[in-house]
Amino acid sequence: MTRRGFSLIELMVAASIVILVMALSLLNLRGVTGKANARGLASVIADQMRLARQEAMANQVPVAVCFPSQGGTRPHSQGFYVASGNELPRMSRVVNFKDEFPRAVAFIGTWPESSGTLTCGPTLPGTKTGKINLTSWLNATMRDDYCFVFTPEGGVVTNGLPYFQGAYHVLVAAGVDYGSASQPPGTPPVSPPAYFAPTALGEAYTVSVSSSGAISLEQGVTGGNPNLIAGPTISTPVTPASLPPFDPGTTAQPVVADLQVYPKVDPSILPPNVDVMVPEDGHVTLVVTANDPSGQQLFLQWSCPDGTFSYPGEEKMQWNSARQAWVSYWQWRPPELASPGQQYTLMCSVRNLAGQVAVPAIPTSFNIGISPPGVICFQRQATTTTTNGYTGGYDIMVMDPEGGEARAVIQRNSFVPAPSVSRDGNKITWCEVGANGYPSGLYVANIDGSDPRHVYNGFGILPIFSPLGDKLAFIGLRNSDFTMSVIDADGANRVDLDVVAVGGYGWDNSSWSPDGQKIVYQSQFAGKNGIWVTPIDTAQGSPQQILASSSTFNGSTNPYTDVNNPSWCPDSTNDAILYQKAGQLLRMTSAGVQVPFPQTLRGYQASFSPDGSEILLGNANLYRISSLGTGGLKQITSSKEYVNYPSWGP
Numbered sequence: 001m002t003r004r005g006f007s008l009i010e011l012m013v014a015a016s017i018v019i020l021v022m023a024l025s026l027l028n029l030r031g032v033t034g035k036a037n038a039r040g041l042a043s044v045i046a047d048q049m050r051l052a053r054q055e056a057m058a059n060q061v062p063v064a065v066c067f068p069s070q071g072g073t074r075p076h077s078q079g080f081y082v083a084s085g086n087e088l089p090r091m092s093r094v095v096n097f098k099d100e101f102p103r104a105v106a107f108i109g110t111w112p113e114s115s116g117t118l119t120c121g122p123t124l125p126g127t128k129t130g131k132i133n134l135t136s137w138l139n140a141t142m143r144d145d146y147c148f149v150f151t152p153e154g155g156v157v158t159n160g161l162p163y164f165q166g167a168y169h170v171l172v173a174a175g176v177d178y179g180s181a182s183q184p185p186g187t188p189p190v191s192p193p194a195y196f197a198p199t200a201l202g203e204a205y206t207v208s209v210s211s212s213g214a215i216s217l218e219q220g221v222t223g224g225n226p227n228l229i230a231g232p233t234i235s236t237p238v239t240p241a242s243l244p245p246f247d248p249g250t251t252a253q254p255v256v257a258d259l260q261v262y263p264k265v266d267p268s269i270l271p272p273n274v275d276v277m278v279p280e281d282g283h284v285t286l287v288v289t290a291n292d293p294s295g296q297q298l299f300l301q302w303s304c305p306d307g308t309f310s311y312p313g314e315e316k317m318q319w320n321s322a323r324q325a326w327v328s329y330w331q332w333r334p335p336e337l338a339s340p341g342q343q344y345t346l347m348c349s350v351r352n353l354a355g356q357v358a359v360p361a362i363p364t365s366f367n368i369g370i371s372p373p374g375v376i377c378f379q380r381q382a383t384t385t386t387t388n389g390y391t392g393g394y395d396i397m398v399m400d401p402e403g404g405e406a407r408a409v410i411q412r413n414s415f416v417p418a419p420s421v422s423r424d425g426n427k428i429t430w431c432e433v434g435a436n437g438y439p440s441g442l443y444v445a446n447i448d449g450s451d452p453r454h455v456y457n458g459f460g461i462l463p464i465f466s467p468l469g470d471k472l473a474f475i476g477l478r479n480s481d482f483t484m485s486v487i488d489a490d491g492a493n494r495v496d497l498d499v500v501a502v503g504g505y506g507w508d509n510s511s512w513s514p515d516g517q518k519i520v521y522q523s524q525f526a527g528k529n530g531i532w533v534t535p536i537d538t539a540q541g542s543p544q545q546i547l548a549s550s551s552t553f554n555g556s557t558n559p560y561t562d563v564n565n566p567s568w569c570p571d572s573t574n575d576a577i578l579y580q581k582a583g584q585l586l587r588m589t590s591a592g593v594q595v596p597f598p599q600t601l602r603g604y605q606a607s608f609s610p611d612g613s614e615i616l617l618g619n620a621n622l623y624r625i626s627s628l629g630t631g632g633l634k635q636i637t638s639s640k641e642y643v644n645y646p647s648w649g650p
Contacts, residue, residue: 177236281334299314302330377421378637396408429472546592576589
């Protein structure tokens with residue numbers, strides 16, 4: 001995962017730009033001291049708006065230039081204030097030009113336009129407006145004022161200010177008289193400030209701000225009647241709106257609100273003082289959520305003496321408007337020489353622009369343990385003759401994911417299809433078929449085959465452990481129909497979720513979602529052919545089809561030429577489901593959106609590794625490959641006997 005923040009050099013360049021523009025603005029102010037020059041004031045306002053836009057783009061936070069309205073009663077002023085922030089905009093400066101331009105005023109309002117259509121609605125589609133919810137962004141003291149909010153993308157949004165000829169406008173004049181005006185057509189994004197229209201103006205200039213953020217200066221009243229200008233200067237009968245006092249707000253420490261580590265691991269299986277386990281060639285995903293009461297940009301840095309982070313230094317956190325918080329996504333991989341049993345401590349630090357370090361509402365350091373390579377379990381057809389006519393006996397085999405000798409942990413002179421490893425790697429489950437060819441129940445044993453227990457006595461096939469190992473999902477039989485069912489791991493409390501039908505030419509796997517709340521499965525029931533997702537809690541909704549199948553249960557098309565064998569990635573940050581079609585391995589999201597592999601992969605009964613970084617699939621032998629489908633297949637078995645139903649546990 002690549003993450004890019006602003007380097008020190010980039011921040012210095014941005015700061016230099018800000019200082020330069022501010023210096024130019026100050027020169028403008030000093031150069032016209034004592035003059036009632038509308039053009040000079042218009043130049044200052046244009047420069048200050050350009051400065052605010054540069055700040056928004058350089059710091060990646062919205063910056064607002066606001067002209068006071070004195071509670072919505074006055075559209076003209078002799079100053080403005082600037083506020084910025086992603087959460088709670090803080091006042092950064094107040095600009096008062098009364099002394100430098102004693103008779104010039106800035107006016108925000110409508111006027112009889114000679115061209116263009118006047119509106120107060122949202123800006124045009126496709127412009128750089130960003131996604132700012134002004135209802136929550138504007139604080140109570142700003143809502144009655146005339147606000148130009150520059151976005152990090154460089155565009156501008158307003159609280160319903162008049163808009164025509166592709167821009168918003170600030171009228172700068174050597175005196176103004178005005179009256180009330182109606183709201184222009186359109187729907188403002190928030191409750192707008194009051195509207196007024198000029199009736200007479202002194203010397204006038206217009207500062208125009210396009211919705212994309214471009215700022216221009218024009219002599220006269222843009223789009224207005226030239227007869228509005230009554231002379232070089234006129235008196236302003238109503239005192240301009242007063243400026244608010246400078247109030248930068250409180251500068252409070254940021255807070256780390258949440259830290260999530262993926263993949264999730266059942267805490268009961270963790271060694272002492274270990275918060276999460278990761279294979280030596282795996283990775284963890286780190287998701288940090290933070291808030292800053294001062295509304296400042298936040299920066300995050302992870303540290304660990306060993307291993308590799310997805311970003312080498314400090315990174316700017318990203319504002320998430322849906323969460324109304326700052327969020328950062330990182331990954332960490334163990335060092336190359338990591339070995340099972342080793343532990344590493346990861347620590348994160350969050351600061352704001354003022355350099356204040358976050359107060360953690362949760363622990364911001366945790367220990368990662370390197371897990372053993374895990375085990376791969378599969379079914380092997382042996383060389384003996386079964387009592388029910390199969391050409392060989394069936395063994396449940398366990399082996400190291402790196403390859404090597406596999407060992408038989410369950411040996412039967414009968415069919416033992418679809419063994420599955422629990423998420424903690426300590427248990428296996430399977431079903432058996434009796435001499436009459438009929439399933440005789442579900443079994444659970446330790447990973448070495450010891451302590452086998454008959455946990456469910458009845459028709460049941462394809463059992464799989466839930467992520468916490470406390471439940472089994474399987475295909476059961478109820479009223480002559482196959483059903484997707486769930487029971488406790490000890491066989492109690494059966495719940496039937498949906499009517500399905502297993503493949504006419506074999507049995508197909510199902511799979512749990514990472515959070516254990518849903519199951520993905522294949523159905524070949526009439527009218528329901530395809531891949532479905534169903535919640536475990538029936539009160540949470542009904543099954544939803546995410547991929548349709550073109551084959552029928554008893555049709556001429558072999559079901560194995562169509563979709564089957566879905567497998568959900570256990571890493572909840574990777575919303576991927578594997579499935580097969582015509583022997584080809586394909587991939588989609590839980591919403592059914594196809595995600596292509598970069599190469600064609602063929603195999604059967606594919607599943608993910610425990611951390612979701614690899615795929616295990618069969619094709620006469622068993623193979624491993626990156627979950628992205630990149631690189632080559634790594635063969636891990638070399639058997640002349642038929643192997644299938646592979647399952648990879650920690």
